[in-house]
Amino acid sequence: MVEVGMLLNNRYEILEKIGEGGSAVVFKAKCHILNRLVAVKVLKDDLSADMEFVEKFKREAYAVASLSNNNIVNIYDIETEENINYIIQEYIDGKTLKQVITENGKLDYKDAVNKCRQIASALDCAHKNKIIHRDIKPHNVMVTKEGVLKVTDFGIAKAADSATIIRTEKVMGSAQYLSPEQAKGMHVDARTDIYSLGIVLYEMLTGKLPFDGETAVSIALKQIQEKPVPPINLNNEIPISLNNIVLKAMDKDPINRYQSAKELIDSLDNFSSNLNTDFTSNSSNNEFTRVMDPISDTTFFKPSDIENIKKREELEEPEDKELPIDEIQEPKTKKSSISKKTKTMIAVLLAIIVLGAVVVIGYTIGMGGSKSQSSNTTGTLTVPNIVGIQQSAAKTLITGKGLKFTVADTKSSDKPKGQVIDCYPAVGSKVSNGDEIRVTISAGPAEVTVPPLIGTDLTSAKQSITSSGFTLGNVSYENSDTVQSGYIIRDNPADGAGAAKGAAIDLVVSSGPAIKMSTVPDVRNKSKEQAIDALSKAGLNYTINTVQTADNSLDNKVASQDLAPGSSVKQQSMVIIIVNQYVDNTANVPSVVGQTQSVALATLKGQGFNMSINPTNATATTQAQSNTVQSQDKSGKQTKGSTITVTMYGTYTAPAANDTNTTTPPTK
Structure with missing residues (x-):
């Protein structure tokens, strides 16, 4: 079971539990080799016990790990350790x-x-x-x-x-x-x-x-x-x-x-x-609205009225049910091909047209009675040239001449927003005091919605920009720890915003994580743990090699490092540190006195010592001393590898016989 504080694979320190699903528990962890946060997804025990599941899971996980897309969480590794099956993946904050x-x-x-x-x-x-x-x-x-x-x-x-x-x-x-x-x-x-x-x-x-x-x-x-x-x-x-x-x-x-x-x-x-595309020019209902605009300031019927009539008709008359095949092929009674609903709609549209005509006639009579028509040349005032100027200025000009200023329509155009693009009666026409001047105001260029670009690669973003009717603006690059290199971090105008067709879209593209520099700390003579902590805090990776020492005071301390202290290197660079490992290199010198040369040599070498022979031999006084070790120069605890000098006895020589001591038996 994985718990907070554990170190998996001698590398991933479990920091906290951040989620749990039906098949796995997810932990936040720190990778001590690459000095980064990762997510560790651990299969639950019951699934880890199913070896068939585990094998198939690993096989598919490796396939997923090969996927490369900015919108897919990266999988770094798949591991098994003491019946614990887990995946190392990108940590998302x-x-x-x-x-x-x-x-x-x-x-x-x-x-x-x-x-x-x-x-x-x-x-x-x-x-x-x-x-x-x-x-x-x-x-x-x-x-x-x-x-x-x-x-x-x-x-x-x-x-x-x-x-x-x-x-x-x-x-x-x-x-x-x-x-x-x-x-x-x-x-x-x-x-x-x-x-x-x-x-x-x-x-x-x-x-x-x-x-x-x-x-x-x-x-x-x-x-x-x-x-x-x-x-x-x-x-x-x-x-x-x-x-x-x-x-x-x-x-x-x-x-x-x-x-x-x-x-x-x-x-x-x-x-x-196409979210904000202006469809007015393609709508028959809106065509009807534009025809009615010049009639008067009061519009009796709007497109929505017709839609409401249609809806009421549909509610009042049930939908036609599907007839049996034989009735479709051979109807018993011939009926008009125009349904009741269609007849009703025709009647409504005819009524609207007739009413429109009446209003037009009334308007014309009114204009021709107390006021002159637009083409009247007997009027006392001339319509000033207001086309191309802003609405407020145009209104001031018109009302200043005693005329009525009315906005009849607003529509998209390539002219600046708020500018007068047309007027009725036309510029230069003769009109009378109090006559109405109807104008059309520019709503500016038709806006198009900026397509979703954030999180897409630069090539796809360029295609989306051009296919949406925009142009590619300034492309700049910025480091990012979360957005994959070559993918869009942000755009201007932003995703979903409205912008004029043909407008330039600026892109900020990720160039991947920033190259950060670190100063190499001096870890010499520090303990191995202190050195690891100092290097990790500096954002550096490390490799540890060991060297033996007979000095117990140097045990577990850093003997040297390959990168010079104080030098500036890229973060995540590798620093090799050599750590002392104390080894007891002493032993008691065995006594070899009385041993022959060959036996003495073997005894000393067996304990890790060398042997040398004093060139001067001692005199053997007994047969037992012949060619044996008389003495050695060192004893007690000595450093292994030391040389022990021994003095040998020479070969024993027996003394000559003494004849004066011989007794001759007497002669009989």
Whole structure:
């Protein structure tokens, strides 16, 4: 079991527990080799005991570790240590997307689209590498302080061309975000992740889940059987086109969904690019409004009135039901091809046209009676040239001549905002005192929404800018510890903002972590632990080598370092330190007196000593002393490797016989 304070692999110090899921516990840890914070995801004991699960988990985890995308949490390593199976991954200092949604209730739809696009970018990368996540939910998406989203927890992912890493009779995933095919235990593919992402987008836009219940089974049944309440019904600020994107991603039938994450990304980009596009010139209802504008200041019918009439008609008359095939082919009674509803609409439109004509005639008569028509040449005043000047100045000019100033229309143009771009009667026309001058005011260039660029690579960002009708502005680079090199940190105008078509979008691109310098500390004569602490605080890595010493006072102290103290080097540079290791290098000198030369040599060498022989021999007085050690110069405790000098006895020589001591027996 992993606990706070443990040191895994002699490298990762567990600092605190930061999360727990169904299959793993996540800890914050410090890597003592690279001096950085990491997240350690530890498989729970019951799963670690299942060797088949562990092997498949590792195999898929290695595949995920190969993914390279700024919106996917990096996996650094996969380790096993004493039945503990864990993954070392990027530590994100931020919140989960679930926390963000909970804190805000619901997100602004532009922000939601931006976040959805980042998740889709991560899925696009995974799917291209044949990895399916299978548990996309806001709990598994981290949001950095810079607003970059990081998809994590590929713990139940599967390879698209392999068996799922979990037992096939199990249904894995979170019920509220589960696709219908997952709930049924059927085959899953990339479209499964798209369904789950659709629910995440739904939740971001409304603050609510489309399906919920008391049990996971009841929720899963709703995923299979029920249609979601359209998000626009819960949040009327959602554009209808975005509402349709959500519903398409959440279609029960995979064939009707987006077929790839890239297809969803394109749809989101198209929505963002056309968010504020002015469609007035293409709308028949707005055409009707412009025709009515010059009639008078009071407009009797607006496009919304017609829509309301249509809605009332639809409520009063039920939808046509589908007829049996035989009735469709051979109707019993011939009926008019124009339905009752169509007749009603024609009558309403005719009434509107007639009324419009009456108003036009009335207006014309009024203008021709007490006041002259626009082309009247008998008027006493001339319409001044107000085209091209600002509204306030134009109004002052018109009212100063005793005329009435009325803004008839405001529309987008290439002229500055607030400038008069047209007037009726025309400039130079003769009018009478008190006549109305109707003007059209410029709303400025039509604005287009800046597409989501933050978190995308520079090449993709350039393509999005040009395809959205903008131009690439200034591109600058900035160091970042959280945004991958080559990816967008921020843009100006910002993601989701409105800007004139053709406007320049400035980009700030990540150049990766800053190259930071450190001063090498002097760790000589410090203990090994003090040296490691000093080097870590300086942001330097270290390698420890040892050297033996017979001086006990130098034990565990740094003898030398390869980088000079006080020198300036890049952070994370490697410093090699040599640490003394005390070894007791002494021994008692054995006594070799009385031993032959060969035996004495073997005895001394066996204890780690050398032997030398005094060239002067002592005289052996007995046979036992012959060619043996008479004496040695050292005894007691001596340093191993010392030389012990011995003095040898020479060869023993027996004395000659004495004849005077011989007795001769007497002769008989």
